[in-house]
Amino acid sequence: MKTRGKSTWMRLYLIGNPLLSTGRIDFNDVNDERLQHLSETCDKATFGLNQEDVLDESYRKAGKLDSSYFSTKIDLERSGLMTIVRYNLLEGSASRRPIKAELYKLNVYGKDSFFKAHKDTPRGTTMFGSLVIVFPTPHEGGELILRHNHKEWTFDSANEIGRTKNIGYIAFFSDVEHEVATVRSGYRITITYNLYYDFEALFKILEPTKALPMNECAVKNSLQALIEDEKFYPNGTHLGFGLNHAYPIELKPWGTSTLDFIAQYLKGSDAVLMKACKELGLDGKLYVFYTDENERGKYEVIVPRVVELDGDYTMEEDETFVDYLKGEDGAKVIGYTPYKSVEEQSSGEEDDEVVDFQVTWITEKTSFNETRASWMAVSWTGRASNHYLRPFDRDIACKKIKS
Numbered sequence: 001m002k003t004r005g006k007s008t009w010m011r012l013y014l015i016g017n018p019l020l021s022t023g024r025i026d027f028n029d030v031n032d033e034r035l036q037h038l039s040e041t042c043d044k045a046t047f048g049l050n051q052e053d054v055l056d057e058s059y060r061k062a063g064k065l066d067s068s069y070f071s072t073k074i075d076l077e078r079s080g081l082m083t084i085v086r087y088n089l090l091e092g093s094a095s096r097r098p099i100k101a102e103l104y105k106l107n108v109y110g111k112d113s114f115f116k117a118h119k120d121t122p123r124g125t126t127m128f129g130s131l132v133i134v135f136p137t138p139h140e141g142g143e144l145i146l147r148h149n150h151k152e153w154t155f156d157s158a159n160e161i162g163r164t165k166n167i168g169y170i171a172f173f174s175d176v177e178h179e180v181a182t183v184r185s186g187y188r189i190t191i192t193y194n195l196y197y198d199f200e201a202l203f204k205i206l207e208p209t210k211a212l213p214m215n216e217c218a219v220k221n222s223l224q225a226l227i228e229d230e231k232f233y234p235n236g237t238h239l240g241f242g243l244n245h246a247y248p249i250e251l252k253p254w255g256t257s258t259l260d261f262i263a264q265y266l267k268g269s270d271a272v273l274m275k276a277c278k279e280l281g282l283d284g285k286l287y288v289f290y291t292d293e294n295e296r297g298k299y300e301v302i303v304p305r306v307v308e309l310d311g312d313y314t315m316e317e318d319e320t321f322v323d324y325l326k327g328e329d330g331a332k333v334i335g336y337t338p339y340k341s342v343e344e345q346s347s348g349e350e351d352d353e354v355v356d357f358q359v360t361w362i363t364e365k366t367s368f369n370e371t372r373a374s375w376m377a378v379s380w381t382g383r384a385s386n387h388y389l390r391p392f393d394r395d396i397a398c399k400k401i402k403s
Contacts, residue, residue: 008073009167010135012106012191015069027135027189028165035137035187039063039108048121060115062180063108070106072191074133074167081131085171085195089129090268097265098198101131109142109188115180117147119246122174128267129195134168136161139186144170147177149244157188171195173267175246197265219269220276226362227280238334238357239282242365243270259286259305273363289365292321299354300335301325332356 010027025034042063046053076082086099104123109115120130132144134157144155161168172178180188226232245267263286266274277284287302299322307328325331336354 011073013071015071039110039187042108045107047118062113062115065106067103076101081169085131089171100196100198101193104192104194107190109180109183111183111185114182117177117179119177120174123194126197126265127174127194128197129171129173131169131171131193131195133191134161135189136164136166137187137189138162139183139188141182141184142188143181145179145181146172173245216272216275219272220279223276224280237360240359240361241273241363245270262286290325294320297336297338299333301331301333303328304330334359
């Protein structure tokens with residue numbers, strides 16, 4: 001998590017802020033007085049909540065400078081950092097996609113500063129992560145703690161680089177929960193870059209290698225062995241894969257949002273899995289997974305788009321959310337658990353009549369993407385905005401396979 005600091009890379013150039021004298025801070029030789037002055041003239045750092053920037057020092061206490069007030073000579077390409085991001089953060093063929101980094105913020109964490117656990121607010125539909133550069137300043141505390149999928153990692157910059165001449169760095173996906181522990185002394189200085197897939201440079205991408213990376217081979221071989229096993233659903237089934245990452249999506253007017261755009265920007269193991277499905281002739285597609293409970297029972301429905309709940313929709317008196325979803329093009333009911341007694345069920349809907357097809361889940365649906373929403377009896381009012389696709393699980397469903 002560290003790279004050898006060159007002299008010009010260890011400098012910050014301060015510009016345009018009337019409270020900061022225009023000049024530079026050289027981290028090769030910087031004193032506490034200069035760092036204190038930087039800290040005191042920073043704005044108070046906010047955080048994103050419900051598409052708004054919120055100031056709440058009980059949740060985040062730190063200073064910040066916007067990118068218009070500073071510059072740096074760090075060359076991400078020459079330093080090798082962009083290569084590291086491509087081939088260590090991204091996986092498989094995704095590592096060959098063009099990406100770009102945009103300078104975002106400078107943050108100063110002084111004594112008693114902290115940032116509680118959170119996930120980054122996406123700054124666009126192609127943003128996939130963040131790159132944080134940590135300058136070598138003496139400090140105690142301020143560990144960066146990351147959590148994802150029930151695992152935890154800690155980057156202790158105070159011990160790693162606090163008293164060295166090295167620059168520290170860490171890159172992570174936007175949907176990774178992270179927090180900055182309380183700084184006990186000194187100053188923790190960071191700059192953050194937002195990481196984007198570079199849509200405009202897609203046609204400049206390097207030619208793909210013919211051989212699959214090792215992890216792609218392992219996934220493809222395992223999946224191929226599964227579908228060639230004659231004992232595995234000899235009459236065929238549909239395969240379902242819960243994804244491991246969340247994705248930003250721009251919700252469009254009522255009912256028009258699709259997952260086609262997201263499919264181009266799958267992250268890490270999600271991208272590897274989709275590629276393996278396609279290479280094995282499986283019709284891999286992204287679906288939104290909905291569950292609904294009403295007086296009839298519990299339903300599971302997949303839809304090949306995000307159903308935007310924006311505006312007013314008038315329902316029939318006995319219409320349910322499931323009835324509405326079933327009217328969507330390509331929607332399929334994949335699960336139904338009735339709340340009727342055996343006698344009542346026998347005279348009512350049969351499972352086979354309700355369910356379009358069953359799905360065999362190869363990887364579990366990920367609960368960290370769940371949330372709940374209410375379907376109102378007369379109308380439903382919502383709003384469209386840029387946010388993570390959190391309302392429902394996102395899954396790849398593959399076409400029916402037969403032995």
